[in-house]
Amino acid sequence: MTRRLGIALGLTLALWGLPAPLAGQASQFGVRSLGLPLLPVSTATQGTGGGFARFDPESAINPASLSGMGRAVASFGLRQYWRTSENPYGSESGNDTAFPLILVGGPIGNRFGFGISASGLTDRTFLVGLADTVIVRDAELILSDTLISKGGVSDIRFGGSFDVSSRLSVGLGLHVMTGTNRIEYRRSFSDSSYFPVQLRNELSFAGPGVSIGLLAEPLRGLRVSAMYRLDGDLKLNKDSTRIAEIPMPRTIAAGLQWGQGRLSLGGHVLARNWSVQQDYITERDGTGASNTLEVAAGGQLLSSLRQPAKFPLRFGARWASLPYPLTASGEPGSEFSVSAGSGLLFGGGRGIVDFALERAWRSGAPGYTEKSFTLALGVAIRP
Amino acid sequence: MVLALVLGVTACEEELTVPGGCPEFCPGGQPLLQDTTIYAAPAADSTFFGYSGWQDVSSLLVASDFAAGEARAWYQFPPRSDSVTVSDTVRAYSIDSVVIRMGIVARDSTVKGLTFYVYQLPLTVDTTTDVPALDAMMTPDALVDSIVVPDSIYRGNVQLVLKDSSLARLVIPPADSGRLALGVRIGDGKATGARLGSIQGTTGPAEYTTYVTADIADTTRRKQQIALVADANGFALGAPPADDPDLLYIGRLPTARSVLRFEVPKRILDSSSVVRATLELTPVQPWTGLLGDVTQLEVRPVAADIGGKSTPVFSLRAVKTLPISGSDVIGIDVIGLIINWRGLDPLPQTLFVALGPEGGSFQQPVFGSTRKGEAPRLRITYMAPSPVERP
Numbered sequence: 001m002t003r004r005l006g007i008a009l010g011l012t013l014a015l016w017g018l019p020a021p022l023a024g025q026a027s028q029f030g031v032r033s034l035g036l037p038l039l040p041v042s043t044a045t046q047g048t049g050g051g052f053a054r055f056d057p058e059s060a061i062n063p064a065s066l067s068g069m070g071r072a073v074a075s076f077g078l079r080q081y082w083r084t085s086e087n088p089y090g091s092e093s094g095n096d097t098a099f100p101l102i103l104v105g106g107p108i109g110n111r112f113g114f115g116i117s118a119s120g121l122t123d124r125t126f127l128v129g130l131a132d133t134v135i136v137r138d139a140e141l142i143l144s145d146t147l148i149s150k151g152g153v154s155d156i157r158f159g160g161s162f163d164v165s166s167r168l169s170v171g172l173g174l175h176v177m178t179g180t181n182r183i184e185y186r187r188s189f190s191d192s193s194y195f196p197v198q199l200r201n202e203l204s205f206a207g208p209g210v211s212i213g214l215l216a217e218p219l220r221g222l223r224v225s226a227m228y229r230l231d232g233d234l235k236l237n238k239d240s241t242r243i244a245e246i247p248m249p250r251t252i253a254a255g256l257q258w259g260q261g262r263l264s265l266g267g268h269v270l271a272r273n274w275s276v277q278q279d280y281i282t283e284r285d286g287t288g289a290s291n292t293l294e295v296a297a298g299g300q301l302l303s304s305l306r307q308p309a310k311f312p313l314r315f316g317a318r319w320a321s322l323p324y325p326l327t328a329s330g331e332p333g334s335e336f337s338v339s340a341g342s343g344l345l346f347g348g349g350r351g352i353v354d355f356a357l358e359r360a361w362r363s364g365a366p367g368y369t370e371k372s373f374t375l376a377l378g379v380a381i382r383p
Numbered sequence: 384m385v386l387a388l389v390l391g392v393t394a395c396e397e398e399l400t401v402p403g404g405c406p407e408f409c410p411g412g413q414p415l416l417q418d419t420t421i422y423a424a425p426a427a428d429s430t431f432f433g434y435s436g437w438q439d440v441s442s443l444l445v446a447s448d449f450a451a452g453e454a455r456a457w458y459q460f461p462p463r464s465d466s467v468t469v470s471d472t473v474r475a476y477s478i479d480s481v482v483i484r485m486g487i488v489a490r491d492s493t494v495k496g497l498t499f500y501v502y503q504l505p506l507t508v509d510t511t512t513d514v515p516a517l518d519a520m521m522t523p524d525a526l527v528d529s530i531v532v533p534d535s536i537y538r539g540n541v542q543l544v545l546k547d548s549s550l551a552r553l554v555i556p557p558a559d560s561g562r563l564a565l566g567v568r569i570g571d572g573k574a575t576g577a578r579l580g581s582i583q584g585t586t587g588p589a590e591y592t593t594y595v596t597a598d599i600a601d602t603t604r605r606k607q608q609i610a611l612v613a614d615a616n617g618f619a620l621g622a623p624p625a626d627d628p629d630l631l632y633i634g635r636l637p638t639a640r641s642v643l644r645f646e647v648p649k650r651i652l653d654s655s656s657v658v659r660a661t662l663e664l665t666p667v668q669p670w671t672g673l674l675g676d677v678t679q680l681e682v683r684p685v686a687a688d689i690g691g692k693s694t695p696v697f698s699l700r701a702v703k704t705l706p707i708s709g710s711d712v713i714g715i716d717v718i719g720l721i722i723n724w725r726g727l728d729p730l731p732q733t734l735f736v737a738l739g740p741e742g743g744s745f746q747q748p749v750f751g752s753t754r755k756g757e758a759p760r761l762r763i764t765y766m767a768p769s770p771v772e773r774p
Contacts, residue, residue: 194659
């Protein structure tokens with residue numbers, strides 16, 4: 001088992017070397033503060049709209065769910081993302097690619113589970129074009145600004161689970177928040193007497209966190225879960241100089257899953273008190289932060305009880321409020337998505353490919369909307 | 384697995400800019416442009432004279448009733464031989480005609496019937512001869528002839544041809560040993576001026592060609608010419624105001640350049656993004672130039688500040704064409720210069736201000752200094768460090 005875990009770990013480390021960042025999708029709703037919160041779930045769970053997130057050992061949310069990892073596994077996800085953004089200034093379409101989750105884990109002995117994962121916590125990737133007219137030296141001057149931001153806060157979790165009994169598992173996750181945010185600001189002027197400006201900054205994030213989880217099966221076929229996560233302040237460095245410490249929200253979540261025969265249904269509710277950042281943000285002339293609530297529900301219909309990963313039908317929906325309002329009125333945005341997915345086996349059952357298609361709608365203040373398609377591909381290797 | 388890796392490596396990425404505006408899409412606020420004025424360091428601005436002299440001027444000024452002042456030009460030619468060598472034999476000659484040719488560097492193209500008057504001057508004329516002295520030499524008796532410049536000629540050569548009876552107006556006294564000095568004035572009551580070619584200029588000085596008939600039996604070789612190019616030249620510009628050590632001068636003769644020193648704070652140079660920097664100089668008196676002529680203000684940084692002998696950085700300069708006349712503040716963008724004032728090895732915050740062409744221009748602006756008049760100043764527009772970097 002240890003050898004298989006080593007192979008899985010090696011595969012995962014190799015995947016970490018891929019050029020694309022762990023960041024998620026570019027969005028106009030990721031402009032403010034730390035950006036757009038991400039849900040670090042596996043492709044299989046994304047197919048259920050995130051409804052199985054609290055119970056999925058390959059999703060980096062509830063450390064207690066690691067108890068469900070029957071054998072060593074290395075998995076990673078790939079998402080191709082197409083979006084159309086609209087706001088009062090115009091609309092534009094684009095696409096990008098991300099690797100949202102990499103995980104390796106497996107059982108240790110009969111009662112312990114172990115997993116290391118790297119995922120996106122928030123994403124601050126966006127390109128925004130701004131135009132403005134100002135009066136300088138008693139004359140009108142048209143400014144053309146382009147703000148480019150790439151990266152965000154990543155989350156590395158070292159998780160472990162312990163099976164208290166056959167119906168109760170508990171888990172502990174130690175988190176390291178890390179990541180970088182590369183920001184480029186370009187400004188050109190309508191008057192060629194003014195020199196264009198190009199500013200580049202790279203910010204790095206660092207912060208600790210801890211999560212505890214619980215997974216129980218009080219009735220046969222019915223499972224419940226709970227999770228609590230506490231993060232320390234996120235330290236923000238610019239060129240090795242500490243420039244800020246941002247308070248991070250606490251996370252509390254609960255889930256319910258029911259399964260009977262080929263059908264299983266599940267859902268979760270998650271709440272975060274992002275408003276702890278309110279003072280920090282408003283002191284810097286930001287638009288503030290609001291607490292968020294997330295609700296997801298989904299299901300899975302198996303085609304084979306003997307091989308659950310072979311062509312299951314997954315479906316689900318998710319709604320979440322967004323923490324950072326775009327406008328000064330403080331109206332928070334929200335996103336709603338529906339998704340479906342399936343999977344197949346390869347390599348004599350040692351490999352699983354899952355795929356999911358998600359359609360999402362985001363909206364904020366009146367006039368600010370975004371629609372996206374996400375094609376997710378997940379690969380899990382079980383050496 | 385292979386499929387996933389291929390997808391991962393080759394997946395497309397198209398980052399199209401989302402249109403936006405502030406404040407919605409300006410996290411931390413929009414970087415503001417700030418405009419500030421920094422005056423030259425007190426009592427550290429001054430004018431130095433003597434960078435080039437009369438012998439270095441690129442053109443000679445002539446003017447009459449002109450607002451920029453009266454100006455007269457003169458040329459001296461090397462000795463004309465009293466014989467020519469034909470077929471290896473020195474022979475006497477008789478003069479058939481004389482052609483005097485001058486180059487116009489610039490003139491007011493709106494003036495019709497421009498006329499130059501050419502006088503024969505005593506050889507005593509030199510760079511110390513002022514306008515009244517030259518006028519005293521330019522008597523009707525000394526008048527050689529006039530050149531009426533065709534209205535279609537704005538620059539280039541014009542010439543005066545003397546032959547037959549007019550030759551008598553150009554006689555070199557024996558005591559002058561064949562040397563000739565000519566003076567040029569502009570006239571006919573038109574308030575205007577012109578710049579003429581000089582030894583140091585690209586147009587070249589006046590030429591003086593004597594066409595002769597040599598004393599030789601072979602009629603095919605009788606016609607000879609003696610061509611001479613001026614070997615000294617100069618001009619006098621009437622009544623320049625006395626130099627005030629508290630003001631800043633450029634141009635003139637001997638050439639003046641002004642040195643300005645600044646103390647721009649590092650918070651602007653190093654910690655901000657300077658997007659525009661304009662050097663503003665305030666004239667203390669109006670200046671007048673020649674319509675159609677181009678005179679430029681040149682500003683250069685210096686490699687090391689050792690006062691008037693500081694070495695300018697020749698690869699860097701800011702240039703501004705002066706208005707023909709005026710008294711308004713002159714602004715010249717110098718951001719390309721002052722960006723070299725920052726960094727680990729910055730240039731001194733010193734600027735050299737000069738006029739181009741030096742010494743051969745009617746425009747001779749005089750600027751206020753930190754001691755008198757409105758002081759030189761840098762108007763700097765800069766962008767403070769971007770607040771968008773802070774989530």
